[in-house]
Amino acid sequence: MKLEILSKNRADRNKKIIPLFGLAFSLLIFTVMANAQEGSEPYIIGAGDVLTVSFWQAPDLNTEARVSDNGTITLPVVGEIKAAGLATAQLAKNIVDQLAFYQTPVSQATVVVTQFNSRSVVVSGQIVNPSTRSYERIPDLWRVIIDAGGPTSQADLSKVTIIRKEGDKSKVLDIDLFSILKEGDLSKVPALFPGDLVNVPASPFGVGTRLGESTEFEGRNVFFVLGSVTTPGVRNLEAQIDVLDAISLAGGFTPEADLKNVRVVIKGPRYSKIVKIDLKKYVEEGRPPRLILRPEDTVYVPSRGAGFVSSALERVGQFIPIITAIGTIVLLSR
Numbered sequence: 001m002k003l004e005i006l007s008k009n010r011a012d013r014n015k016k017i018i019p020l021f022g023l024a025f026s027l028l029i030f031t032v033m034a035n036a037q038e039g040s041e042p043y044i045i046g047a048g049d050v051l052t053v054s055f056w057q058a059p060d061l062n063t064e065a066r067v068s069d070n071g072t073i074t075l076p077v078v079g080e081i082k083a084a085g086l087a088t089a090q091l092a093k094n095i096v097d098q099l100a101f102y103q104t105p106v107s108q109a110t111v112v113v114t115q116f117n118s119r120s121v122v123v124s125g126q127i128v129n130p131s132t133r134s135y136e137r138i139p140d141l142w143r144v145i146i147d148a149g150g151p152t153s154q155a156d157l158s159k160v161t162i163i164r165k166e167g168d169k170s171k172v173l174d175i176d177l178f179s180i181l182k183e184g185d186l187s188k189v190p191a192l193f194p195g196d197l198v199n200v201p202a203s204p205f206g207v208g209t210r211l212g213e214s215t216e217f218e219g220r221n222v223f224f225v226l227g228s229v230t231t232p233g234v235r236n237l238e239a240q241i242d243v244l245d246a247i248s249l250a251g252g253f254t255p256e257a258d259l260k261n262v263r264v265v266i267k268g269p270r271y272s273k274i275v276k277i278d279l280k281k282y283v284e285e286g287r288p289p290r291l292i293l294r295p296e297d298t299v300y301v302p303s304r305g306a307g308f309v310s311s312a313l314e315r316v317g318q319f320i321p322i323i324t325a326i327g328t329i330v331l332l333s334r
Helices: 002-039 088-100 141-147 177-183 243-249 279-285 308-314 316-333
Strands: 050-054 063-066 072-075 079-082 110-115 120-125 131-134 160-166 169-175 197-200 222-227 233-236 262-267 272-277 298-301
Touching: 050 072, 050 088, 063 072, 079 088, 088 110, 120 141, 141 177, 141 197, 222 243, 243 279, 243 298
Parallel strands: 120 197, 222 298
Antiparallel strands: 050 063, 050 110, 072 079, 120 131, 160 169, 160 197, 222 233, 262 272, 262 298
């Protein structure tokens, strides 16, 4: 008797538990499917996209159409139909529904996006292939640059800009892409949005910041100031010293100094680069941007009325203490 009662109670419990398991399992399946759908959202057609529309029951109606600025395409028999804002499956259904009005024996249509022009970004500047890049899903900034052929040898990846339109205005984002890539944290590479314009500028030093190479010349931590300054010579290089700072440390200009034609000889791993700076304009207007000195750079201030070479020869005596100082540094470093 007791066994019969226990069996009956167990059966009653099972009747209650089984539906609960079924409900829980259904919720689990629903959650998994929802997450899967969320991770693979369908592409939404936009203006400028190019579509291929095909009908296996009526191949003579197959066509390619570009979505106009007002968001429509024009098809044989159907005429004009809205496409922008729809997924390809929804547009295909609307096309079949529209064909039904004309009693066309078509029950299935296929729409494929062949050019994703509504999701494009422009890449300009020091890029191997400056161009407009179109994507089904726009990748990150570095991937887009690589797709455009990568940066040139003159590119400055530390000063990449993204110009993004926000309503009637544009927003400029400054990106130090070189530092991000050097750190190796690709999660910091910014995402791009349709309509963004990416510009990679040229390095002011004439040598770009390229991965795998040192961006700084690893020379002695000194700089040189020559020409029409009060105290020419060699000095220790401290952080963030620009050309005007260097001249100030050399006692300032002499009366005959030609401020419009100051030169900076930038020493690199393989070649040196000469940059001409109009310091008169810099003092008056704050332009061009500050040029921060690097190890073993040389600032040369010519005299008015003298060429670069002739003015240098007039002051050849200035090189003697500098050459002596360099020799001393070399001996001390051994």
